[in-house]
Amino acid sequence: MDIESNHSSPVLTDPAPINKSRLGIHSNLLSYAPSGGSLSSSKYRNVNIPRKKPGKLDEVCSNACLDAMKSSSPPRKKLIKDGADTAYGTWMLKHPSALNSFEEIANFAKNKKIAMFLDYDGTLSPIVDDPDNALMSDDMRFAVRNFAKYFPTAIISGRSRDKVYQLVGLTELYYAGSHGMDILGPVRKAVSNDHPNCNESTTDQQGKEVNLFQPAREFIPLIDEVFRTLVEDTKGIKGAKVENHKFCVSVHFRNVDEKNWQSIAQCVQDILDKYPRLRKTHGRKVLEVRPMIDWNKGKAVEFLLESLGLSNRDDVLPIYIGDDLTDEDAFKVLREGNRGCGILVSSRPKETNAVYSLRDPSEVMKFLNSLVTWKKVDAS
Ligand SMILES: O=P(O)(O)OC[C@H]1O[C@H](O[C@H]2O[C@H](CO)[C@@H](O)[C@H](O)[C@H]2O)[C@H](O)[C@@H](O)[C@@H]1O
Numbered sequence: 457m458d459i460e461s462n463h464s465s466p467v468l469t470d471p472a473p474i475n476k477s478r479l480g481i482h483s484n485l486l487s488y489a490p491s492g493g494s495l496s497s498s499k500y501r502n503v504n505i506p507r508k509k510p511g512k513l514d515e516v517c518s519n520a521c522l523d524a525m526k527s528s529s530p531p532r533k534k535l536i537k538d539g540a541d542t543a544y545g546t547w548m549l550k551h552p553s554a555l556n557s558f559e560e561i562a563n564f565a566k567n568k569k570i571a572m573f574l575d576y577d578g579t580l581s582p583i584v585d586d587p588d589n590a591l592m593s594d595d596m597r598f599a600v601r602n603f604a605k606y607f608p609t610a611i612i613s614g615r616s617r618d619k620v621y622q623l624v625g626l627t628e629l630y631y632a633g634s635h636g637m638d639i640l641g642p643v644r645k646a647v648s649n650d651h652p653n654c655n656e657s658t659t660d661q662q663g664k665e666v667n668l669f670q671p672a673r674e675f676i677p678l679i680d681e682v683f684r685t686l687v688e689d690t691k692g693i694k695g696a697k698v699e700n701h702k703f704c705v706s707v708h709f710r711n712v713d714e715k716n717w718q719s720i721a722q723c724v725q726d727i728l729d730k731y732p733r734l735r736k737t738h739g740r741k742v743l744e745v746r747p748m749i750d751w752n753k754g755k756a757v758e759f760l761l762e763s764l765g766l767s768n769r770d771d772v773l774p775i776y777i778g779d780d781l782t783d784e785d786a787f788k789v790l791r792e793g794n795r796g797c798g799i800l801v802s803s804r805p806k807e808t809n810a811v812y813s814l815r816d817p818s819e820v821m822k823f824l825n826s827l828v829t830w831k832k833v834d835a836s
Pocket of ligand 1: 575576577578582583584585586587588590612613614615699706708710739740741742744780782
């Protein structure tokens, strides 16, 4: 397994047992529970802000972080030499290709409404060295736009909501930025009334009334301060890049020489020491600093389902497609609640709570197009 331990997240600490039928369908899909793991609106009422216990030695923390940074970044050449294809093939027995398993998924989705949740980087756009160049192809944009005509679709990204909207550029979708801490979704009174301090009624680009949900709103000035500090602290580290996502900050080390990763880890650790209400998570060659609140992409999926009037319904199949550690929170929610299925985008074996897999964004596009074709035939 190449996944790193995500010290500040419950992700993957207790993976649900994988239980598949002969055909490879996850048990979730065979026993769809209408009210399993039901989402009570009171869940959102008090978004928890626990305090971090002080006392860990900086050195220990940044070394643990460094190990995690290394284990999440195996050298490509080594993987190939070690027989990556065999390992991938074995892994795919556990997480079959959503394309090869399309018939099974379609059978299960029959007479159900699919709700689609899509991550952005590594899912809709290929991973590239410069985050500013992570562009979605026109074909992918066309596919997502077309898909959204048939199925409610939301993008849930680690990037700021504005940035991901700018990159995707489709008004037909719902957007959640900052790992779900900034959601622009449909107005739904039952949800809005439960979150007086997090919700705000507003209008979208088309003047349509929408609901803005920001459970970490109070952290905006702090995150801005952290962003500026990290820019300053990392400016001497060649290749480091810091992004401000309004509710979280990304510190990229993709272009940093490995001998300087320790310095990156230390800069982040210094922030955590200074601001105990913040925590760190890991992504693909990126460390992220975010508010220590009980909110993540999984909670965002639950929130959007409820906002769309699609939670607790046995005629709804939520599907989440993502490539990163932070997407595991969403896979887990769908898996544990028997509510739907996760699809991990990965071309190498990874420990995951997703049921199925797809190799790369081009396969994601094929899968979306296949669902549209299937839906058209089903409807005719
Ligand atoms: O949740 P996502 O939409 O997948 O966003 C997660 C992070 O994506 C971006 O970083 C990743 O993609 C970059 C471009 O391909 C790549 O250079 C980087 O190494 C990856 O970590 C984004 O820049 C981050 O801020 C997001 O948190």
